[in-house]
Amino acid sequence: MKSDVGNRWLIVLGGVMINLMLGVTYTWSVFGSALQSDFGWIITEERLAFSIMLFMFAITMPIAGKIQDKKGPRLIALIGGALLGLGFIVSSFAVQSNTLMYVTYGVLAGAGVGFAYNAPIAVGGKWFPDKRGLVMGLMVFGFGFGSVLLAPVAQVLISGVPAQPTGLIQPLIVSLFNLPGMSSLADIGLQSTFMTLGILFLIVVCAGAMLLRNPPEGWTPEGWDPTKVNKAVTHAYRDFSISEILRMRQFWMLWIMFTFSASAGLMVIGFLKNFGSLSFETVHGFPAAAAGLEGALAVSVLAIFNGVGRVFSGWVSDRIGRTRTMFVLFALQAVLVSTFVYTTTLSAIMVYVVMALIGLCFGANFALFPSATADFFGTKNVGVNYGAVFTAYGVGGILGPMLSASLVPAAATVGDYAMPGLIIGVLVGIAAIMALFTKPPKP
Numbered sequence: 001m002k003s004d005v006g007n008r009w010l011i012v013l014g015g016v017m018i019n020l021m022l023g024v025t026y027t028w029s030v031f032g033s034a035l036q037s038d039f040g041w042i043i044t045e046e047r048l049a050f051s052i053m054l055f056m057f058a059i060t061m062p063i064a065g066k067i068q069d070k071k072g073p074r075l076i077a078l079i080g081g082a083l084l085g086l087g088f089i090v091s092s093f094a095v096q097s098n099t100l101m102y103v104t105y106g107v108l109a110g111a112g113v114g115f116a117y118n119a120p121i122a123v124g125g126k127w128f129p130d131k132r133g134l135v136m137g138l139m140v141f142g143f144g145f146g147s148v149l150l151a152p153v154a155q156v157l158i159s160g161v162p163a164q165p166t167g168l169i170q171p172l173i174v175s176l177f178n179l180p181g182m183s184s185l186a187d188i189g190l191q192s193t194f195m196t197l198g199i200l201f202l203i204v205v206c207a208g209a210m211l212l213r214n215p216p217e218g219w220t221p222e223g224w225d226p227t228k229v230n231k232a233v234t235h236a237y238r239d240f241s242i243s244e245i246l247r248m249r250q251f252w253m254l255w256i257m258f259t260f261s262a263s264a265g266l267m268v269i270g271f272l273k274n275f276g277s278l279s280f281e282t283v284h285g286f287p288a289a290a291a292g293l294e295g296a297l298a299v300s301v302l303a304i305f306n307g308v309g310r311v312f313s314g315w316v317s318d319r320i321g322r323t324r325t326m327f328v329l330f331a332l333q334a335v336l337v338s339t340f341v342y343t344t345t346l347s348a349i350m351v352y353v354v355m356a357l358i359g360l361c362f363g364a365n366f367a368l369f370p371s372a373t374a375d376f377f378g379t380k381n382v383g384v385n386y387g388a389v390f391t392a393y394g395v396g397g398i399l400g401p402m403l404s405a406s407l408v409p410a411a412a413t414v415g416d417y418a419m420p421g422l423i424i425g426v427l428v429g430i431a432a433i434m435a436l437f438t439k440p441p442k443p
Contacts (some may be wrong), residue, residue: 014211015120015139021201023146030154034190045098049106056110058394065117065383072117079207082266085202092194119306122383125374130224137314137367144307144363160187234440239378253438254391257431258369262396264337264424265362270401284348301352302359309363322372323435330432333361338425341418376440
């Protein structure tokens with residue numbers, strides 16, 4: 001079937017809208033800091049809320065995928081938007097109770113992210129077999145870039161307009177809040193911020209959900225012939241079920257590679273602000289205040305390239321293949337993570353260059369692995385199948401940050417970051433080698 005069924009790029013628009021809101025996942029440090037300063041939480045209490053949220057994100061992906069494969073993407077995206085919005089709204093009443101916050105933010109909002117994140121990925125691969133990598137990258141770009149936008153928005157809502165805006169995006173956000181009628185939203189406090197963002201997420205995610213739908217059975221893009229496509233990009237010879245792929249070595253190779261690569265990016269994200277400030281002050285001679293601003297700018301650079309890497313890697317993988325792209329980027333990431341302690345000492349500008357490249361490699365995971373899942377195992381059950389692959393992200397979120405937390409002391413020097421970087425770099429190097437031997441299932 002090659003009939004015209006409307007503009008399929010509206011599916012991409014819906015996916016971008018949803019993922020921009022889901023980018024709030026990476027902004028927890030803003031909320032956690034306010035819980036500590038304004039409500040007396042200790043760091044372990046507020047970090048546990050974030051850990052529960054990530055755990056729920058990971059474990060609800062396969063559940064959402066199972067429902068999506070049977071009921072379609074719109075339903076689970078609407079459920080995700082409702083859970084995410086409700087989770088933030090009721091979190092405004094939970095700031096005095098860590099147990100309640102674990103339920104509202106951790107369980108409800110975390111499940112909302114898992115449900116809403118699954119929908120665009122699953123449906124995008126079905127509408128764009130001819131541009132699967134690029135489209136996956138475009139939709140998940142929103143998730144990476146959403147944090148760049150939402151973090152300064154949340155900060156201004158909670159604490160007001162900063163006297164010295166930092167980073168690349170914060171000055172633009174401050175200018176927005178200085179417009180007539182917007183200044184009243186600044187400095188509304190943590191509770192009202194939870195409420196305001198919850199309403200925003202509910203509206204935008206559900207609006208994006210209404211643009212999602214599966215193509216008709218047997219539909220293919222006009223003029224696209226799967227027998228004449230780029231031979232570097234494979235297409236599954238049949239659709240595999242979740243029970244089948246769990247017994248296949250290809251699934252476990254993808255899962256291990258995702259775990260190792262995600263652990264590297266999440267490790268650097270976890271300590272980048274402290275490492276960047278320390279590097280600028282002790283190695284490059286910046287005054288303490290200026291070093292702190294430069295460290296914040298390094299975080300913004302990594303976050304932006306995290307988003308760019310999703311689109312770039314998807315576009316490249318449509319031309320040279322998923323596993324070839326994985327090999328190149330994993331090998332680059334292995335070198336970068338193993339040596340960043342030394343390369344960032346060469347000059348101040350190298351801090352930004354290295355973090356930009358690490359962000360690009362980390363972001364690539366979120367375009368390459370859903371595309372490879374659809375390529376290897378088919379699109380019929382891609383929701384639940386990629387949900388199973390995505391559990392690797394949850395494991396990587398424990399492995400990388402916890403390794404650095406256990407090896408880097410509180411009063412760290414720049415050199416203290418070398419050992420966790422080397423260990424994770426070796427693991428990513430193993431992932432690069434595995435990519436050379438990961439081949440799609442054969443008939």
